[in-house]
Amino acid sequence: xxxxSFLLRFLRVKKCSLPIAQETxxxxxxxxxxxxDLMFRNLDIKDPAMDELLTLGYIIFCFxxxxxxxxxxxxxxx
Numbered sequence: 001x002x003x004x005s006f007l008l009r010f011l012r013v014k015k016c017s018l019p020i021a022q023e024t025x026x027x028x029x030x031x032x033x034x035x036x037d038l039m040f041r042n043l044d045i046k047d048p049a050m051d052e053l054l055t056l057g058y059i060i061f062c063f064x065x066x067x068x069x070x071x072x073x074x075x076x077x078x
Contacts, residue, residue, distance in 0.1 A: 014020040044050065062072035
């Protein structure tokens with residue numbers, strides 16, 4: 001993951017604070033590694049395995065859909 005635009009997203013979200021952006025990126029990579037298929041490809045909120053993810057933080061359902069007509073969901077953890 002060395003794409004500049006991909007990495008810039010983490011800096012922008014964390015107001016250009018390098019240590020906080022690095023921590024956020026590490027958490028993202030850990031989630032991709034541990035829950036890759038479940039969280040990023042075959043998302044099914046009715047799956048019991050999703051309960052662990054959903055209890056880690058706040059969930060916000062957006063009113064818009066992505067390009068494949070899927071509902072957009074954001075999980076915000078502390």
